[in-house]
Amino acid sequence: MLESIKTFAADFFVTGDPLIYGADVSILLVTIAVIFVLTYFKKWNWLWREWLTTVDHKKIGIMYLIASLLMMFRGGVDALLMRTQLAFPNADFLPSDKYNEIFTTHGTIMILFMAMPLMFALFNMVVPLQIGARDVAYPFLNAVSFWAFFFGAMLFNLSFVIGGSPDAGWLSYAPLSEVQFSEGPGQNFYIWGIQISGIGSLASGINFLVTILKMRAPGMKLMKMPLFSWSVLSSCIIIIFAFPILTVTLGLLFVDRFFGASFFTLDGGGNPMYYINLIWMWGHPEVYLVVLPAFGVFSEVVSTFSKKKIFGYKSMVFALLSISLLSFFTWVHHFFTMADYKVDAFFAITTMAIAIPTGVKVFNWMFTMFRGRIQMKPPMLWTLAFIPTFLVGGMTGVMLAVAPADFQYHNSYFLIAHFHQVLIGGVVFGFFSGIYYWWPKIFGFTLNEKLGLWAFWLWNIGFYSTFMPQYALGFMGMPRRSSTYGWDMGWWPLNFVSTIGAFLMGAGFIFQVWQIIYSVRQGKKDTTGDPWDGRTLEWSIPSPPPEYNFAVIPTVEQQDDFWYKKQQGKSMKPTKYKSIHMPKNSGIPFIMGSFWFIAGFGLTFEWVWLGIIGLIGVAVSIVARHLQKERDYYIPAEEVEKTEASIGGAR
């Protein structure tokens, strides 16, 4: 009996690595600490009532933000481990199998469990406020999305200490990801972690599309809508059309692995290239859908801090929509060497065509700043850092789009440098800019600017010293995903510089965490609700906004309506209140997420009984919601008036 438990545990838990034992201990300690703090301060009830069951978009946004920052920490540690291994030739800090696992989890976590939730955090925190709505179109579904994402991400992260991490790269190319080559549960963790959080992403996409189309304040025609909301709309269009492709692709891979089919193996009449073709049909639109909201953030920030209306509003909208459509026509550029030269020619041109709307946007931001009164506030700093960084990243992208040249440097460090430059320079800088910009609105206090400045420069210097050497390393022939190299290659000095840069970015992240903790205690309270002298509706209400956002839904007359009303000295303060219809909190999304987790865990270890229990739980949760009678309530007018009086109300 004891023997069989021992063998089971040796299989079940990952053993034999000091790093993993360290992780085990720290997970245990953090769990105990969290349980202790919650019990000691009697906060369990508060946690359940205020957070786990909430359907309020602002709170869901905050939970997305916390989860994505935790994931950024995990993905960042992965990056630092890899850079430490590569700092010196012939290093044996990480053996090659561990290195494979770490680059896989780094990529997957950074895109799917860091960039996506950070994007949804901004969607949730900003969109309803910006279009003058009281919540998203489907508040309950919004909570379901969050918990599906959260439990999917937890399932994926569990692979580090239980069962073993996936190690077939962030897109798990077949045939390496097939059962013949990746037997263990690692690959199953990948499939189920992503499938479960993918449900959440797709539901969020639909939710925000409907919110934007249906819930805008009266008078806000689509062409008067703020550009961030436009960028969310275009991003949602991509989510809705791209995520089903991912679901199907991973579903087919699961069928291959679990039922022994052969969609992606040659021996049964399938072809691994089908997998590569399908996964990039999702994968390319995916990277555009995370960068579009960042473009939206820049449009808001540039306009607010230059004290000017955005230049070329219509062309901005047109550019966003054409990027979202064009993003579906470029996927082959990820495997030029696989396709025919005629195919290559077509996709090289479509890829270069993306540079046109993107260029339009960059010029519009520049023209907005031109002769504006620019204020160097933190969100503006990140925007200014973004422009040159993204420009270089975009131009190396056009270099990679030249199919014949791509044959030379695809899968080299040149490519690594390129996509980190667009993803960090575009997405991460953009979302940081957005977080600094809307932080006072959501939390009611501003972040300390001095610590933010340290973080800004550490990130930027770190970024350039990490990735500029990697372009050169790519030209010198260093292939991506190589776990070590010899002294004779001559790659040491540049790799060493790159590692130092990575640690500088890590220090930048620590400064940001410090900045947040410091500002929670010492930050300046935002009593006006409009700390940046903003232009759009979210600044017309107090910070943090009351749960119903707008006591009276404003009527919009033009683009940047709040700004012009401020200029004309018109007050948006309502005089008469009505009772407000609100959705009730519900525990079902959290419970449904837990059942998804159980189902995913069971299917990962191929314990079918556990998987079925989990799936039945999910079905029961859906039915339970259907039978629920009391889903909403009214806040009486007197209470609204009282709340508005106590927090200052709209201006």
Next chain:
Amino acid sequence: MSKENQEIQKDFNAYVIGFSLSIILTIIPLVLVLYGMLDKTMLIIAILLAASLQFLVQIYYFMHLKENKNRGYILITLAVGIIIAVTVVGGSAWVMNF
């Protein structure tokens, strides 16, 4: 039964019919393949036929095409959907056949 309830009942019926038809149209090709009932060309034609029929079924029963209220949205969504579907299917066929 009030008018609103009747509408809901009608919607519900449409969903049930659409769902059942979709399942039937999925089972037909599965059975054809599992039991090797047709030769290869016919099989491919049969699968494609069942797939296109299911596409039409889903459009008709799930997408509220007959509603007059949001014609514009429906047409745009449908157009984009068809463009993407043609790209995914046609593009894959083009990329994979050389």
